[in-house]
Amino acid sequence: MNQLTAWSKSIQFTLGLQSQDDSLPDIKEILIPIRNGNLRTDCYFPKSKSLGTIVTINGLAPLGNRDPRFIIVNKSLQKIGYTVVSPFYDEICDYKISLRNIEDIKDSILFISKQKEISPSGKVSIFSPSFSGSLSLIAASDNQIADRINCICTIGAYAKVDDIIGNLFANQNLDEYGRMILLLNFLPISIGKNESLFKAIKLTILDNYYKSKDLYLKPHYQKMKNADRLFFDQLKNDPEFRIKHWNVVLKKGGKNRELLTALSVTNHISNLKLPILLIHGLKDDVVPATESVILHKRLIAQGVDSKLCVTTLISHGDTGFNLMTLLELPKLISSFSFFFSKAFDQKK
Structure with a gap:
């Protein structure tokens, strides 16, 4: 051509x-x-x-x-x-x-x-x-x-990939859609399983994607335990809280470290x-x-x-x-x- x-x-x-x-x-x-x-x-x-x-x-x-x-x-x-x-x-x-x-x-x-x-x-x-x-x-x-x-x-x-995750977690002004996807994938390394919390994160992702202003999240959020709600709110609004858990992820090493290395x-x-x-x-x-x-x-x-x-x-x-x-x-x-x-x- x-x-x-x-x-x-x-x-x-x-x-x-x-x-x-x-x-x-x-x-x-x-x-x-x-x-x-x-x-x-x-x-x-x-x-x-x-x-x-x-x-x-x-x-x-x-x-x-x-x-x-x-x-x-x-x-x-x-x-x-x-x-x-x-x-x-x-x-x-x-x-x-x-x-x-x-x-x-x-x-x-x-x-x-x-x-x-x-x-x-x-x-x-x-x-x-x-x-x-x-x-x-x-x-x-x-x-x-x-x-x-x-x-x-x-x-x-x-x-x-490490830099992108750290940046999205630390800067509240950056895209919430991308941040929530990363939390969905990497937060379990820090806190383990929590079905209600991760469902809330996934519903937030959908609300961002469809620009639906909590349409998906709200019914589930209202049924969440107070402790899970508090944790979720901190994830959404507190960069220091997110970074604390990201540092835990980085310290885990092993297969988690291998994954981050392989994805870069x-x-x-x-x-x-x-x-x-x-x-x-x-x-x-x-x-x-x-x-x-x-x-x-x-x-x-x-x-x-x-x-x-x-x-x-x-x-x-x-x-x-x-x-x-x-x-x-x-x-x-x-x-x-x-x-x-x-x-x-x-x-x-």
Whole structure:
């Protein structure tokens, strides 16, 4: 794909992201076998000859590949000529952070890349936001998986998971949705089981996701024991209280420490060799843009073909922009053109 065509596709894609039409188009649904079962998967095929195959990996959201924002992304990629394969990752969509996430991504990439009707060349590219962007980078550090990938685009990825958790716990002004997901996953290491408390945390996550102002939480909260309510309120409102428990998590060591180590991209980055685009919102209130800056510096230092775009045009979960920020559009378009030129499958 020449530079002019890549720019044209990038412009079309960027404009497509502004669509309000989140209806599901005519797609093909398939099952992807993984070691723990099957992934329900949506396949979007372009009307003309495919330019390449892009696997989109959803973030920590209950609707996953059927999240309205993600459907718009998938449709925009389809409209510019790419085959889009979008699995529903059960564990990720249930807010579970584990090494299984990475294995599920690996299994799905291997399967998709071997399906001639979906990926004739045997290679795919990855488009993945947020936490899943970092998981995708870790998956691609495996040589067997990397051989199946042309390029990766991450949006809002982190470098070191410890820093992100500590930052979200310590700063009350940052995103509550992300903070509650991390508490759901790591607080049990500190306090053990508490069904009522963790149900409250999960319901708070849903309220944040659907912007429903305690609609899910309120009925359960009213039935909670006073001690659990107090504990929950402190988790929500007291950074020092959260940090105290985070310090307990860090001191536990063993498998917990191994998990945090395995989930940090910086511990795998030396094995990354393929082209990588890192896009990050300057005002991201979940993962600071400095995380992508750190990753980019490391990639450049080891000679990886990579590009960084830090922009005010996007937040952590959205891609909308307005006329006041159009001056930044060329930078974003140039960045997407880098990805599309690499995602173009010349072997077809």
